[in-house]
Amino acid sequence: MDIETLVRLAQLVGAACFVLGLHLMNSPASARNGNLLSAGGMVVAVGATLLDLITRPGGVSGFGWAVIVIGFAIGGGLGLYTARTVKMTAMPQLVSLFNAVGGGAAALVAIDDFVRIAASGQTASVSTTVFTVLDVVIGSVTFTGSLIASGKLQGLISGKPIIFPGSRILTIVLAIVAVIATVVLVLGANGTLAIDGTVSVLVLALIIASACVFGVTMVLPIGGADMPVVISLLNAFTGTAVAMAGFVLVNPVLIISGALVGASGGILTKLMADAMNRSIINIMIGGFGGGEGTVGSAGGGATQVRSVSADDAAIQMAYASSVIIVPGYGLAVAQAQHACRELGELLESRGVDVKYAIHPVAGRMPGHMNVLLAEANVPYPLLKEMDDINPEFDRCDVALVVGANDVTNPAARRPGNPVSGMPILNVDHAKSIIVIKRSMGRGYAGIDNELYGNPKTGMLFADAKDGLGQLVAAVKAL
Protein backbone atom coordinates (compact mmCIF):
# COMPACT_ATOMS: atom_id res chain seq x y z
CA MET A 1 0.00 0.00 0.00
CA ASP A 2 1.48 3.33 -0.99
CA ILE A 3 1.53 6.37 1.25
CA GLU A 4 -1.22 8.19 -0.59
CA THR A 5 -3.68 5.35 -0.12
CA LEU A 6 -2.77 5.17 3.55
CA VAL A 7 -3.33 8.92 3.93
CA ARG A 8 -6.68 8.73 2.20
CA LEU A 9 -7.79 5.80 4.35
CA ALA A 10 -6.69 7.55 7.53
CA GLN A 11 -8.64 10.66 6.56
CA LEU A 12 -11.67 8.46 5.91
CA VAL A 13 -11.29 7.04 9.43
CA GLY A 14 -11.19 10.61 10.72
CA ALA A 15 -14.38 11.53 8.87
CA ALA A 16 -16.12 8.39 10.16
CA CYS A 17 -15.15 9.34 13.72
CA PHE A 18 -16.77 12.75 13.22
CA VAL A 19 -20.06 11.15 12.14
CA LEU A 20 -20.08 8.63 15.00
CA GLY A 21 -18.96 11.29 17.47
CA LEU A 22 -21.80 13.61 16.50
CA HIS A 23 -24.24 10.74 16.78
CA LEU A 24 -23.05 9.85 20.28
CA MET A 25 -23.49 13.49 21.27
CA ASN A 26 -27.24 13.15 20.82
CA SER A 27 -27.65 11.67 24.28
CA PRO A 28 -26.29 12.95 27.60
CA ALA A 29 -24.84 9.61 28.69
CA SER A 30 -22.58 9.15 25.67
CA ALA A 31 -21.98 12.79 24.77
CA ARG A 32 -18.55 13.11 26.30
CA ASN A 33 -17.26 9.96 24.63
CA GLY A 34 -18.70 11.25 21.37
CA ASN A 35 -16.69 14.43 21.64
CA LEU A 36 -13.53 12.47 22.50
CA LEU A 37 -14.09 10.15 19.53
CA SER A 38 -14.51 13.17 17.28
CA ALA A 39 -11.30 14.68 18.70
CA GLY A 40 -9.55 11.35 18.05
CA GLY A 41 -10.75 11.48 14.44
CA MET A 42 -9.31 14.97 14.17
CA VAL A 43 -5.91 13.79 15.41
CA VAL A 44 -5.92 10.95 12.86
CA ALA A 45 -6.94 13.24 9.98
CA VAL A 46 -4.37 15.90 10.84
CA GLY A 47 -1.70 13.25 11.45
CA ALA A 48 -2.41 11.72 8.04
CA THR A 49 -2.05 15.12 6.39
CA LEU A 50 1.24 15.60 8.18
CA LEU A 51 2.45 12.23 6.86
CA ASP A 52 1.34 13.27 3.39
CA LEU A 53 3.34 16.50 3.59
CA ILE A 54 6.46 14.77 4.95
CA THR A 55 6.50 12.17 2.18
CA ARG A 56 5.53 14.64 -0.54
CA PRO A 57 7.92 14.57 -3.51
CA GLY A 58 10.09 17.69 -3.32
CA GLY A 59 9.14 18.11 0.33
CA VAL A 60 8.02 21.20 2.13
CA SER A 61 10.33 24.18 2.49
CA GLY A 62 11.78 24.96 5.90
CA PHE A 63 9.82 28.16 5.94
CA GLY A 64 6.64 26.23 5.14
CA TRP A 65 7.26 23.95 8.14
CA ALA A 66 7.91 26.98 10.31
CA VAL A 67 4.58 28.47 9.25
CA ILE A 68 2.78 25.20 10.06
CA VAL A 69 4.45 24.57 13.43
CA ILE A 70 4.51 28.15 14.73
CA GLY A 71 1.01 28.87 13.42
CA PHE A 72 -0.32 25.75 15.11
CA ALA A 73 1.50 26.50 18.35
CA ILE A 74 0.17 30.06 18.55
CA GLY A 75 -3.41 29.26 17.47
CA GLY A 76 -3.59 26.06 19.50
CA GLY A 77 -2.10 27.78 22.53
CA LEU A 78 -4.58 30.64 22.34
CA GLY A 79 -7.47 28.22 21.83
CA LEU A 80 -6.36 26.00 24.71
CA TYR A 81 -5.81 28.91 27.07
CA THR A 82 -9.14 30.65 26.38
CA ALA A 83 -11.08 27.38 26.41
CA ARG A 84 -9.59 26.39 29.78
CA THR A 85 -9.96 29.75 31.47
CA VAL A 86 -13.26 31.08 30.11
CA LYS A 87 -16.04 31.44 32.65
CA MET A 88 -18.96 29.17 31.91
CA THR A 89 -21.21 32.22 31.57
CA ALA A 90 -19.01 33.58 28.78
CA MET A 91 -18.88 30.29 26.92
CA PRO A 92 -21.40 31.06 24.14
CA GLN A 93 -19.39 34.03 22.90
CA LEU A 94 -16.21 31.95 22.94
CA VAL A 95 -17.85 29.32 20.74
CA SER A 96 -18.85 32.12 18.40
CA LEU A 97 -15.27 33.37 18.37
CA PHE A 98 -13.95 29.90 17.48
CA ASN A 99 -16.56 29.76 14.76
CA ALA A 100 -15.38 33.13 13.42
CA VAL A 101 -11.78 32.03 13.08
CA GLY A 102 -12.87 28.75 11.49
CA GLY A 103 -14.80 30.66 8.84
CA GLY A 104 -11.87 33.03 8.38
CA ALA A 105 -9.46 30.14 7.88
CA ALA A 106 -11.77 28.55 5.28
CA ALA A 107 -11.91 31.83 3.36
CA LEU A 108 -8.12 32.27 3.54
CA VAL A 109 -7.53 28.80 2.08
CA ALA A 110 -9.54 29.67 -1.04
CA ILE A 111 -8.07 33.18 -1.27
CA ASP A 112 -4.57 31.74 -1.24
CA ASP A 113 -5.43 29.22 -3.94
CA PHE A 114 -6.97 31.93 -6.12
CA VAL A 115 -4.09 34.38 -5.69
CA ARG A 116 -1.57 31.66 -6.49
CA ILE A 117 -3.32 30.65 -9.71
CA ALA A 118 -3.65 34.30 -10.74
CA ALA A 119 0.03 34.97 -10.02
CA SER A 120 1.10 32.01 -12.12
CA GLY A 121 -0.58 33.60 -15.14
CA GLN A 122 -3.06 30.77 -15.50
CA THR A 123 -6.81 30.94 -15.21
CA ALA A 124 -8.73 28.84 -12.73
CA SER A 125 -11.41 26.54 -14.15
CA VAL A 126 -15.04 27.64 -13.94
CA SER A 127 -15.86 25.11 -11.23
CA THR A 128 -12.86 26.08 -9.10
CA THR A 129 -13.78 29.74 -9.49
CA VAL A 130 -17.35 29.10 -8.37
CA PHE A 131 -16.23 27.08 -5.34
CA THR A 132 -13.60 29.70 -4.49
CA VAL A 133 -16.13 32.52 -4.58
CA LEU A 134 -18.66 30.52 -2.51
CA ASP A 135 -16.00 29.67 0.06
CA VAL A 136 -14.75 33.26 0.26
CA VAL A 137 -18.24 34.75 0.51
CA ILE A 138 -19.57 32.31 3.12
CA GLY A 139 -16.31 32.30 5.07
CA SER A 140 -16.09 36.10 5.19
CA VAL A 141 -19.74 36.54 6.16
CA THR A 142 -19.25 34.01 8.96
CA PHE A 143 -16.03 35.64 10.10
CA THR A 144 -17.43 39.14 10.65
CA GLY A 145 -20.93 37.93 11.55
CA SER A 146 -19.63 35.65 14.31
CA LEU A 147 -17.39 38.40 15.65
CA ILE A 148 -20.41 40.72 15.92
CA ALA A 149 -22.48 37.94 17.55
CA SER A 150 -19.70 37.31 20.04
CA GLY A 151 -19.38 41.05 20.73
CA LYS A 152 -23.11 41.30 21.37
CA LEU A 153 -23.06 38.47 23.90
CA GLN A 154 -19.96 39.86 25.57
CA GLY A 155 -21.63 43.25 25.86
CA LEU A 156 -19.03 45.00 23.68
CA ILE A 157 -21.81 45.78 21.23
CA SER A 158 -25.34 46.58 22.33
CA GLY A 159 -27.44 43.43 22.53
CA LYS A 160 -30.41 45.39 21.24
CA PRO A 161 -31.21 45.15 17.57
CA ILE A 162 -29.21 47.88 15.84
CA ILE A 163 -30.88 49.26 12.77
CA PHE A 164 -29.42 52.27 10.98
CA PRO A 165 -31.06 54.20 8.16
CA GLY A 166 -30.44 52.62 4.80
CA SER A 167 -29.23 49.31 6.22
CA ARG A 168 -31.66 47.37 4.03
CA ILE A 169 -30.49 49.23 0.91
CA LEU A 170 -26.85 48.74 1.88
CA THR A 171 -27.44 45.01 2.25
CA ILE A 172 -29.05 44.82 -1.17
CA VAL A 173 -26.27 46.85 -2.78
CA LEU A 174 -23.65 44.57 -1.20
CA ALA A 175 -25.42 41.50 -2.54
CA ILE A 176 -25.62 43.00 -6.04
CA VAL A 177 -21.94 43.96 -5.98
CA ALA A 178 -20.97 40.45 -4.92
CA VAL A 179 -23.11 38.83 -7.61
CA ILE A 180 -21.77 41.08 -10.40
CA ALA A 181 -18.19 40.52 -9.26
CA THR A 182 -18.79 36.77 -9.23
CA VAL A 183 -20.22 36.84 -12.74
CA VAL A 184 -17.15 38.78 -13.92
CA LEU A 185 -14.84 36.15 -12.41
CA VAL A 186 -16.78 33.25 -13.89
CA LEU A 187 -16.83 34.87 -17.35
CA GLY A 188 -13.09 35.44 -16.97
CA ALA A 189 -12.63 31.78 -16.08
CA ASN A 190 -14.42 30.43 -19.13
CA GLY A 191 -12.65 32.88 -21.42
CA THR A 192 -15.60 35.07 -22.40
CA LEU A 193 -14.06 38.02 -20.64
CA ALA A 194 -10.35 38.76 -20.90
CA ILE A 195 -9.20 39.74 -17.43
CA ASP A 196 -5.65 39.35 -16.23
CA GLY A 197 -4.50 38.04 -12.87
CA THR A 198 -4.21 41.39 -11.11
CA VAL A 199 -7.70 42.45 -12.09
CA SER A 200 -9.22 39.16 -11.01
CA VAL A 201 -7.51 39.42 -7.60
CA LEU A 202 -8.92 42.94 -7.23
CA VAL A 203 -12.38 41.68 -8.13
CA LEU A 204 -12.02 38.93 -5.51
CA ALA A 205 -10.95 41.58 -2.99
CA LEU A 206 -14.15 43.47 -3.78
CA ILE A 207 -16.14 40.30 -3.09
CA ILE A 208 -14.32 39.77 0.21
CA ALA A 209 -14.96 43.36 1.28
CA SER A 210 -18.67 43.25 0.49
CA ALA A 211 -19.05 39.85 2.19
CA CYS A 212 -17.32 41.13 5.33
CA VAL A 213 -19.59 44.17 5.51
CA PHE A 214 -22.60 41.96 4.76
CA GLY A 215 -21.73 39.77 7.76
CA VAL A 216 -21.83 42.86 9.99
CA THR A 217 -25.08 44.27 8.62
CA MET A 218 -26.68 40.82 8.82
CA VAL A 219 -26.08 40.30 12.55
CA LEU A 220 -26.35 43.89 13.89
CA PRO A 221 -30.16 44.12 13.58
CA ILE A 222 -30.68 40.88 15.53
CA GLY A 223 -31.39 41.06 19.26
CA GLY A 224 -29.17 39.42 21.87
CA ALA A 225 -31.73 36.79 22.86
CA ASP A 226 -31.70 35.38 19.33
CA MET A 227 -27.92 35.14 19.23
CA PRO A 228 -27.81 31.40 20.04
CA VAL A 229 -29.78 30.63 16.90
CA VAL A 230 -27.62 33.03 14.87
CA ILE A 231 -24.41 31.46 16.17
CA SER A 232 -25.72 28.02 15.33
CA LEU A 233 -26.65 29.19 11.83
CA LEU A 234 -23.22 30.76 11.31
CA ASN A 235 -21.73 27.50 12.55
CA ALA A 236 -23.55 25.70 9.73
CA PHE A 237 -22.26 28.38 7.33
CA THR A 238 -18.68 27.70 8.37
CA GLY A 239 -19.22 24.01 7.73
CA THR A 240 -20.39 24.82 4.22
CA ALA A 241 -17.43 27.14 3.66
CA VAL A 242 -15.07 24.35 4.74
CA ALA A 243 -16.75 21.97 2.28
CA MET A 244 -16.20 24.56 -0.46
CA ALA A 245 -12.54 24.80 0.58
CA GLY A 246 -12.46 21.02 0.13
CA PHE A 247 -13.63 21.40 -3.46
CA VAL A 248 -11.00 24.07 -4.12
CA LEU A 249 -8.18 21.92 -2.71
CA VAL A 250 -9.67 18.63 -4.03
CA ASN A 251 -9.60 17.22 -0.52
CA PRO A 252 -12.38 14.75 0.37
CA VAL A 253 -12.00 14.95 4.15
CA LEU A 254 -12.69 18.68 4.05
CA ILE A 255 -15.72 18.11 1.83
CA ILE A 256 -17.15 15.38 4.08
CA SER A 257 -16.56 17.17 7.38
CA GLY A 258 -17.73 20.51 6.05
CA ALA A 259 -20.92 19.09 4.54
CA LEU A 260 -21.56 17.12 7.74
CA VAL A 261 -21.31 20.24 9.91
CA GLY A 262 -23.25 22.32 7.41
CA ALA A 263 -26.19 19.90 7.44
CA SER A 264 -26.19 18.94 11.12
CA GLY A 265 -25.67 22.58 12.08
CA GLY A 266 -28.67 23.49 9.96
CA ILE A 267 -30.87 20.90 11.68
CA LEU A 268 -29.62 22.01 15.07
CA THR A 269 -30.41 25.63 14.22
CA LYS A 270 -33.95 24.62 13.38
CA LEU A 271 -34.29 22.64 16.64
CA MET A 272 -33.09 25.67 18.60
CA ALA A 273 -35.41 28.05 16.79
CA ASP A 274 -38.33 25.65 17.35
CA ALA A 275 -37.61 25.52 21.07
CA MET A 276 -37.86 29.32 21.15
CA ASN A 277 -40.98 29.33 18.99
CA ARG A 278 -39.13 31.39 16.40
CA SER A 279 -38.59 30.80 12.74
CA ILE A 280 -35.10 31.18 11.35
CA ILE A 281 -36.43 33.50 8.61
CA ASN A 282 -38.07 35.77 11.20
CA ILE A 283 -34.90 35.97 13.20
CA MET A 284 -32.81 36.88 10.19
CA ILE A 285 -35.28 39.50 8.98
CA GLY A 286 -35.62 41.21 12.33
CA GLY A 287 -36.61 40.58 15.89
CA PHE A 288 -40.12 41.10 17.20
CA GLY A 289 -38.95 43.40 19.94
CA GLY A 290 -36.90 45.34 17.47
CA GLY A 291 -39.19 48.24 16.68
CA GLU A 292 -40.43 46.58 13.54
CA GLY A 293 -43.98 47.50 14.35
CA THR A 294 -45.14 44.25 15.88
CA VAL A 295 -44.77 45.22 19.51
CA GLY A 296 -48.02 43.98 20.94
CA SER A 297 -49.67 45.21 24.09
CA ALA A 298 -51.13 42.70 26.46
CA GLY A 299 -53.81 45.27 27.22
CA GLY A 300 -55.37 46.04 30.56
CA GLY A 301 -53.46 49.23 31.33
CA ALA A 302 -51.12 49.55 34.28
CA THR A 303 -51.04 46.33 36.26
CA GLN A 304 -51.01 46.38 40.03
CA VAL A 305 -48.04 44.53 41.41
CA ARG A 306 -47.35 43.54 44.96
CA SER A 307 -43.82 43.76 46.21
CA VAL A 308 -42.55 41.42 48.87
CA SER A 309 -39.65 41.73 51.30
CA ALA A 310 -36.86 39.17 51.43
CA ASP A 311 -37.90 38.19 54.97
CA ASP A 312 -41.49 37.45 53.95
CA ALA A 313 -40.34 35.52 50.92
CA ALA A 314 -37.88 33.53 53.04
CA ILE A 315 -40.60 32.56 55.52
CA GLN A 316 -42.90 31.39 52.73
CA MET A 317 -40.21 29.19 51.24
CA ALA A 318 -38.71 27.88 54.45
CA TYR A 319 -42.08 26.59 55.65
CA ALA A 320 -43.22 25.27 52.28
CA SER A 321 -43.16 21.59 51.52
CA SER A 322 -42.12 22.06 47.92
CA VAL A 323 -40.39 24.87 46.07
CA ILE A 324 -39.67 25.06 42.36
CA ILE A 325 -36.92 27.44 41.31
CA VAL A 326 -37.25 28.88 37.81
CA PRO A 327 -33.89 30.29 36.72
CA GLY A 328 -33.66 32.47 33.62
CA TYR A 329 -31.54 34.83 31.60
CA GLY A 330 -31.22 37.27 34.53
CA LEU A 331 -29.61 34.59 36.66
CA ALA A 332 -27.07 33.85 33.95
CA VAL A 333 -26.28 37.53 33.46
CA ALA A 334 -25.87 38.16 37.20
CA GLN A 335 -23.82 34.93 37.53
CA ALA A 336 -26.05 34.03 40.44
CA GLN A 337 -25.88 30.25 39.95
CA HIS A 338 -23.85 29.69 43.11
CA ALA A 339 -26.19 31.83 45.22
CA CYS A 340 -29.05 29.86 43.70
CA ARG A 341 -27.52 26.53 44.65
CA GLU A 342 -26.82 27.83 48.17
CA LEU A 343 -30.46 28.78 48.65
CA GLY A 344 -31.59 25.41 47.24
CA GLU A 345 -29.34 23.47 49.63
CA LEU A 346 -30.41 25.60 52.56
CA LEU A 347 -34.07 24.90 51.85
CA GLU A 348 -33.37 21.20 51.36
CA SER A 349 -31.62 21.05 54.70
CA ARG A 350 -34.87 22.31 56.21
CA GLY A 351 -36.74 19.47 54.58
CA VAL A 352 -38.19 21.42 51.67
CA ASP A 353 -38.47 19.56 48.38
CA VAL A 354 -36.53 21.73 45.91
CA LYS A 355 -36.56 21.31 42.15
CA TYR A 356 -35.34 23.45 39.27
CA ALA A 357 -37.56 24.08 36.25
CA ILE A 358 -35.43 24.55 33.17
CA HIS A 359 -37.10 26.06 30.15
CA PRO A 360 -35.47 24.83 26.92
CA VAL A 361 -34.16 28.30 26.16
CA ALA A 362 -33.40 29.49 29.70
CA GLY A 363 -30.08 31.26 29.98
CA ARG A 364 -28.11 32.57 27.09
CA MET A 365 -28.32 29.44 24.97
CA PRO A 366 -30.38 26.28 24.92
CA GLY A 367 -28.95 24.01 27.57
CA HIS A 368 -26.82 26.80 28.98
CA MET A 369 -28.74 26.91 32.28
CA ASN A 370 -28.06 23.24 32.90
CA VAL A 371 -24.37 23.84 32.40
CA LEU A 372 -24.35 26.84 34.74
CA LEU A 373 -26.24 25.07 37.52
CA ALA A 374 -24.17 21.92 37.10
CA GLU A 375 -21.07 24.07 37.43
CA ALA A 376 -22.47 25.34 40.73
CA ASN A 377 -22.85 21.69 41.84
CA VAL A 378 -26.63 21.55 41.67
CA PRO A 379 -27.32 17.80 41.44
CA TYR A 380 -28.29 16.90 37.88
CA PRO A 381 -31.45 14.92 38.87
CA LEU A 382 -32.96 18.09 40.40
CA LEU A 383 -32.90 19.86 37.02
CA LYS A 384 -36.24 19.18 35.38
CA GLU A 385 -37.09 19.84 31.76
CA MET A 386 -40.23 21.80 30.97
CA ASP A 387 -42.52 18.90 30.07
CA ASP A 388 -41.57 16.99 33.22
CA ILE A 389 -41.97 19.86 35.63
CA ASN A 390 -45.07 21.58 34.29
CA PRO A 391 -47.59 19.21 35.97
CA GLU A 392 -45.74 19.68 39.28
CA PHE A 393 -46.45 23.40 39.50
CA ASP A 394 -50.05 22.52 40.46
CA ARG A 395 -48.77 20.79 43.58
CA CYS A 396 -46.02 23.21 44.49
CA ASP A 397 -46.28 25.73 47.32
CA VAL A 398 -43.86 28.36 46.11
CA ALA A 399 -42.42 29.02 42.67
CA LEU A 400 -39.33 31.21 42.82
CA VAL A 401 -38.67 32.93 39.49
CA VAL A 402 -35.13 34.25 39.22
CA GLY A 403 -34.54 36.50 36.24
CA ALA A 404 -36.92 34.68 33.90
CA ASN A 405 -39.58 36.66 32.11
CA ASP A 406 -41.18 35.76 28.79
CA VAL A 407 -40.92 32.01 29.40
CA THR A 408 -43.31 32.41 32.36
CA ASN A 409 -45.84 34.77 30.73
CA PRO A 410 -49.33 33.20 30.77
CA ALA A 411 -50.22 35.47 27.83
CA ALA A 412 -48.49 32.88 25.66
CA ARG A 413 -51.54 30.63 26.05
CA ARG A 414 -53.72 33.21 24.31
CA PRO A 415 -53.41 34.05 20.63
CA GLY A 416 -52.74 37.53 19.33
CA ASN A 417 -49.57 38.69 21.08
CA PRO A 418 -45.85 38.33 20.39
CA VAL A 419 -45.35 35.37 22.74
CA SER A 420 -48.47 33.46 21.61
CA GLY A 421 -47.82 29.78 21.22
CA MET A 422 -44.44 29.89 22.91
CA PRO A 423 -44.08 26.94 25.26
CA ILE A 424 -44.03 28.33 28.81
CA LEU A 425 -43.53 27.07 32.33
CA ASN A 426 -46.82 26.91 34.26
CA VAL A 427 -45.49 29.08 37.05
CA ASP A 428 -48.92 30.68 37.55
CA HIS A 429 -50.28 27.29 38.70
CA ALA A 430 -48.19 27.39 41.87
CA LYS A 431 -49.93 28.32 45.14
CA SER A 432 -47.62 31.26 45.64
CA ILE A 433 -45.12 32.94 43.36
CA ILE A 434 -42.04 34.99 44.19
CA VAL A 435 -40.28 36.83 41.40
CA ILE A 436 -36.76 38.21 41.80
CA LYS A 437 -36.33 40.90 39.20
CA ARG A 438 -34.46 44.16 38.97
CA SER A 439 -37.36 46.25 37.72
CA MET A 440 -40.67 45.98 35.95
CA GLY A 441 -38.74 46.18 32.67
CA ARG A 442 -40.05 44.11 29.81
CA GLY A 443 -38.49 40.96 28.53
CA TYR A 444 -37.21 40.30 25.08
CA ALA A 445 -40.70 40.08 23.58
CA GLY A 446 -41.35 43.65 24.69
CA ILE A 447 -44.65 43.00 26.46
CA ASP A 448 -45.71 43.09 30.09
CA ASN A 449 -45.65 39.80 31.93
CA GLU A 450 -49.15 39.07 33.21
CA LEU A 451 -47.65 36.83 35.86
CA TYR A 452 -46.45 39.90 37.76
CA GLY A 453 -49.99 41.22 38.07
CA ASN A 454 -51.24 37.90 39.45
CA PRO A 455 -52.55 38.33 43.03
CA LYS A 456 -50.48 35.28 44.05
CA THR A 457 -47.27 36.95 42.93
CA GLY A 458 -44.89 38.88 45.16
CA MET A 459 -42.10 40.85 43.51
CA LEU A 460 -38.70 41.02 45.17
CA PHE A 461 -37.00 43.87 43.34
CA ALA A 462 -33.28 43.09 43.26
CA ASP A 463 -30.48 41.90 41.04
CA ALA A 464 -30.62 38.08 40.86
CA LYS A 465 -27.44 37.64 42.87
CA ASP A 466 -28.36 40.22 45.54
CA GLY A 467 -31.91 38.95 45.78
CA LEU A 468 -30.80 35.35 46.29
CA GLY A 469 -28.19 36.54 48.78
CA GLN A 470 -30.87 38.35 50.79
CA LEU A 471 -33.07 35.25 50.74
CA VAL A 472 -30.20 33.03 51.90
CA ALA A 473 -29.46 35.42 54.78
CA ALA A 474 -33.14 35.66 55.70
CA VAL A 475 -33.65 31.86 55.67
CA LYS A 476 -30.53 31.41 57.81
CA ALA A 477 -31.86 33.96 60.30
CA LEU A 478 -35.11 32.04 60.81
Next chain:
Amino acid sequence: MTDLLTQITIFVLAILVGFEVISKVPATLHTPLMSGANSIHGIVLVGGMIIAAGADNPVSYTLAFVAMVFGAANVVGGYVVTDRMLLMFKKKPAAPKPAAQA
Protein backbone atom coordinates in the same frame (compact mmCIF):
# COMPACT_ATOMS: atom_id res chain seq x y z
CA MET B 1 -14.97 16.08 -14.74
CA THR B 2 -15.50 12.64 -13.21
CA ASP B 3 -13.28 13.81 -10.40
CA LEU B 4 -15.57 16.77 -9.81
CA LEU B 5 -18.57 14.46 -10.05
CA THR B 6 -17.09 12.17 -7.39
CA GLN B 7 -16.55 15.14 -5.12
CA ILE B 8 -20.10 16.36 -5.58
CA THR B 9 -21.35 12.84 -4.83
CA ILE B 10 -19.36 12.78 -1.61
CA PHE B 11 -20.66 16.25 -0.75
CA VAL B 12 -24.32 15.35 -1.25
CA LEU B 13 -24.06 12.07 0.66
CA ALA B 14 -22.28 13.78 3.54
CA ILE B 15 -25.06 16.37 3.71
CA LEU B 16 -27.62 13.58 3.98
CA VAL B 17 -25.59 11.95 6.75
CA GLY B 18 -25.46 15.31 8.52
CA PHE B 19 -29.24 15.63 8.40
CA GLU B 20 -29.72 12.14 9.81
CA VAL B 21 -27.06 12.16 12.49
CA ILE B 22 -28.87 14.80 14.54
CA SER B 23 -32.12 13.30 15.71
CA LYS B 24 -34.10 13.92 18.86
CA VAL B 25 -31.62 15.88 20.92
CA PRO B 26 -32.69 17.06 24.38
CA ALA B 27 -32.49 20.85 24.61
CA THR B 28 -29.86 20.39 27.31
CA LEU B 29 -27.44 19.17 24.69
CA HIS B 30 -28.06 21.83 22.05
CA THR B 31 -25.19 24.04 23.14
CA PRO B 32 -22.60 21.26 23.58
CA LEU B 33 -23.68 19.74 20.27
CA MET B 34 -23.26 23.04 18.49
CA SER B 35 -19.87 23.44 20.08
CA GLY B 36 -18.96 19.88 19.04
CA ALA B 37 -19.96 20.55 15.43
CA ASN B 38 -18.00 23.79 15.67
CA SER B 39 -14.83 21.89 16.53
CA ILE B 40 -15.33 19.47 13.63
CA HIS B 41 -15.17 22.24 11.05
CA GLY B 42 -11.78 23.02 12.57
CA ILE B 43 -10.68 20.33 10.08
CA VAL B 44 -10.01 23.40 7.92
CA LEU B 45 -6.66 23.22 9.72
CA VAL B 46 -5.79 20.54 7.17
CA GLY B 47 -6.44 23.12 4.45
CA GLY B 48 -4.12 25.55 6.23
CA MET B 49 -1.38 22.89 6.32
CA ILE B 50 -1.80 22.17 2.61
CA ILE B 51 -1.54 25.81 1.56
CA ALA B 52 1.41 26.36 3.91
CA ALA B 53 3.18 23.40 2.30
CA GLY B 54 2.61 24.81 -1.18
CA ALA B 55 3.51 28.40 -0.31
CA ASP B 56 6.47 29.97 -2.11
CA ASN B 57 5.99 33.71 -1.70
CA PRO B 58 5.43 36.16 1.18
CA VAL B 59 1.71 36.61 0.44
CA SER B 60 1.05 32.87 0.49
CA TYR B 61 3.14 32.38 3.61
CA THR B 62 1.20 35.13 5.37
CA LEU B 63 -2.20 33.81 4.33
CA ALA B 64 -1.17 30.27 5.31
CA PHE B 65 0.15 31.46 8.66
CA VAL B 66 -3.07 33.27 9.56
CA ALA B 67 -5.09 30.27 8.36
CA MET B 68 -2.98 27.97 10.57
CA VAL B 69 -3.46 30.19 13.64
CA PHE B 70 -7.21 30.46 13.03
CA GLY B 71 -7.68 26.78 12.26
CA ALA B 72 -5.63 25.62 15.24
CA ALA B 73 -7.56 27.91 17.60
CA ASN B 74 -10.81 26.52 16.21
CA VAL B 75 -9.79 22.88 16.63
CA VAL B 76 -8.00 22.96 19.97
CA GLY B 77 -10.26 25.50 21.65
CA GLY B 78 -13.40 23.90 20.24
CA TYR B 79 -12.72 20.42 21.56
CA VAL B 80 -11.49 21.60 24.94
CA VAL B 81 -14.46 23.89 25.57
CA THR B 82 -16.92 21.21 24.45
CA ASP B 83 -15.33 18.73 26.79
CA ARG B 84 -15.57 21.25 29.63
CA MET B 85 -19.28 21.70 28.96
CA LEU B 86 -19.90 17.97 28.86
CA LEU B 87 -17.91 17.39 32.04
CA MET B 88 -20.59 19.44 33.82
CA PHE B 89 -23.16 16.80 32.96
CA LYS B 90 -21.18 13.97 34.44
CA LYS B 91 -23.03 12.54 37.39
CA LYS B 92 -21.30 13.72 40.51
CA PRO B 93 -20.05 10.98 42.82
CA ALA B 94 -22.87 10.22 45.24
CA ALA B 95 -20.70 10.77 48.31
CA PRO B 96 -21.16 14.51 49.01
CA LYS B 97 -24.89 14.39 48.36
CA PRO B 98 -26.19 12.56 51.47
CA ALA B 99 -24.07 14.84 53.63
CA ALA B 100 -25.93 17.84 52.29
CA GLN B 101 -29.28 16.21 52.91
CA ALA B 102 -28.55 14.92 56.37
